[in-house]
Amino acid sequence: MGARWQQFKASDFLHYFLRDPVAYVSFTILMVLVVSAFAAPLIAPHNPYDPSTIDIMDAETPPAWTDQGTRTFVLGTDDMGRDMLSTMLYGMRISIIIGVGAVFLQAFIGIVIGLVSGYIRRLDNILMRIADVQLSFSTYMIAIFIGAIFQMVFGVANYEKIAAPLLILIIGIAEWPQYARTVRASVLAERRKEYVEAARVIGLSKLRIMWRHILPNTLSPVLVISTVQVANAIMSEAALSFLGLGMPLTKPSLGALITAGFEYIFSGSWWITILPGILLVLLILVINLLGDWVRDYLNPKLYKG
Amino acid sequence: MEKLLSIENLNVDFAMRTGTLRAVNNVSLTVDKGERLGLVGESGAGKSVLGFSIINLISKPGYIASGRVSFQGDDISKYSDEQMRNVRGNRISMIFQDPMMTLNPVLTIGVQMQETLHAHAGMSGSAATEICLEKLQKVYISSPLKRLNQYPHEFSGGMRQRIVIAISLLTNPGLIIADEPTTALDVTIQAEIMDLLLELCKTERMGLLLITHDLAVVSQVTQRIAVMYAGTIVELGPTEEIIHTPQHPYTKGLLGALPQKAGGSRRLNQIPGVMPGLAKIPPGCPFSNRCSMVQDICRSTRPTLDTKASGNQVACHMVD
């Protein structure tokens, strides 16, 4: 392991990373956000999910730096009396979990289908047509269907319990064609290469060639689109929650928080919607910036000097 | 008489993160009007870099560190971008290896040819078409009028290269730099294209700088040869002399490694080792770690390209 670390320290990757302020600032901010989100149970001043600690009388308290704010609720409270800071931290945690989870699902389905589609010609046509059909369904439509059916069959209370995994499922299924197409394009390019022919001359089975030879060489583009897809997934979840199809108000994600607070802008309690909004934008921005940097780094044609 | 092209002590460097690497080391060359000079070397020797740096086409992280390039009396190494654009494709044309990369696949031949004329000579319309047809005929393309409306993919590799040559002739340049113009072509087509280039240089009185690794081709087309190794010219002289009586150990090794020179034995004469990458060039003579005649002075002092008794210029301590 020591040797690997030495290699990493001397690598091009680290060198260019440390030289680009956009890269390391975005990375630092992202780390701060992620760590604080997952450390929410430890660092949040209040527990927004424990009804016994919430007092409706505290509702709509403005942030601490205004006249009517108090130190107890640094960023104010929402319409139910929950501390904004704590709810935002927990909410960010949920947003990240759903975003990353959905991307894992998309990637898994997409890579498998892309590999099979690219390498086994007979299945290519049908699999890509399925992908086309999948793409023509909008994510929101699927969310409405599935969400509505679920609530009908299992009741609203049960829905709230499985909202997060359900959202992962929905966003995961909606976006796998992205991965499938990217991987398929890579596979089509790689299978012509002579090392694949060499593997066939040795006599290796199709499965082994796909897994051991082709797959590792298709992962670079997968990495590149993954960062963008995580940002997209978080946004999709936020949008769904905004439309009321996502996380319930009892366990809100950042999107749900934005929704909940939206109507209060006009009554003057701007912080309920704006603060989670800023946090969401910041999260997505740093993910995108990092993703851009990784993509540029992996592009062999760009000047590196 | 003023030389057509004169390169003096040219140094081209690459700024890498691990340090600066010198790809072209103190190169001096001349080409007379109408002369054909061959630049021979293996991949990594720096010959393409040299070719590109003549018309300042080196992109970052490469740059011209020092030296002078003069063309028809003008110091073009100091030219601004705009002045250089007037030289490239106009007074000096360049032909590259893969015609499919040089020709824009979505434009017809006619458009690409007229584009050049418009940019450099300000011509258009029927006057431009006249010239295009004339040049296409010079490269022996049949039915040139019909061809003007065709796309590159409708032509074979050999024909595409002819079209590229025709485009390079449009502005009657004084010098053509050809970088491996036939490497991507079949043997029979290669012979035709080289024949064509030879004929055109003679009739149009153009200078030719032929960059290639193919010794046989260069021996048939050029009047003088410069042999390049690891960024330096190691031998320079008339083609006949270089091919039949090479002096520098590398040139000897290169010619000796050809199958025609294996004599009666089955084994080919190989040069041990490989040409060093730019970061690993030994101090002193760059060939010192592979040379059979190496002495101490070779390892410590870099030899200069001097005229030796034979009349050729050789960069070697062991040759007088």
Next chain:
Amino acid sequence: MTDQKVKPVPPTSDPLVRIRDLVKHFDISGSWLDQLKFSGGRIRREKTVVRAVNGISLDINEGETVSVVGESGCGKSTLARTVLGLYPPESGEIHYRGKRIDHLPESKLKPFRTRMQMVFQDPYASLNPRMVVGDALKEPIRFHQPSIGAGDLKTKVAAVMEQVGIDPDWQNRYPHEFSGGQRQRISIARALAVDPEFIVADEPIAALDVSIQAQILNLMMDLQEQHGLTYLFISHDLSVVEHISNKVAVMYLGTLCELASARDLFSTPRHPYTQALLSAIPKLGQAFSHKKLTGDVPTPIRLPGGCVFHTRCEYARERCRREVPVPISLSNGTRIACHGVAENWLEG
């Protein structure tokens, strides 16, 4: 001259590899939607077929080096891959040591795989960039000898690396850390790892520098002597071919024009295409004297009728346009497919 360099091989009763009337076509029509074409006012369905190999017959004897030469599009690479079972032929037969191997299912073909291997042209694409070279060499050995112990495996890999001149300590390096010549050596090592008898080399030195070419060729010839290998050598470089081959086959658009011993082919080429090809090779220090071939190279999609070469042949007559020439054997053993030679109306 050539015979002194290349050890003459005594003919055995059965050739190691026997290829008979091999035909391989590629259907590149695409899906049925792509096949629809609008012509003459109607929509028709057209198939586009690349006729890469059209009836090649060739015998390769044990210990020989047989070279196949030709220009791009002649089908020599397709031939190489079909012989190794990478493509199923449309028709024709391939026999290995008397046993028929074309159209065998992969399970039955497996034992033959250790005996026939391939070396490829592009040293950059022929090694998996994400696999250290040690693993690339271990893989074929472990696949064919699943019970081999870890120690034996390591020894074998080290041995084969040394044979090709690569330091065994570099097993854990990735291909991009080696030069082009070194990668080609590793490819050769991979082919050798399973102890083959027959190696197909598809332009193994075309992508290398001149001085490295000499090294690799010497290596291949040394290995042939040490292991008694048989080579099918695909190349467009005629001077190399002249130097290392026993027999040479000249291909044009999927057809065998001339098959002769190297000495006979280079001293007295009979087929007009062979003559043109040989005259086009630039000779060191001599002026150009090549025979100009008229016309363009046709594509393997729309083959000319009759003799495939007739559109560019200076001697072509009516019969050449109508009839495909049947290969005949000449007194010195040369097989040639040309009406002019058969009927003796070629000049020279």
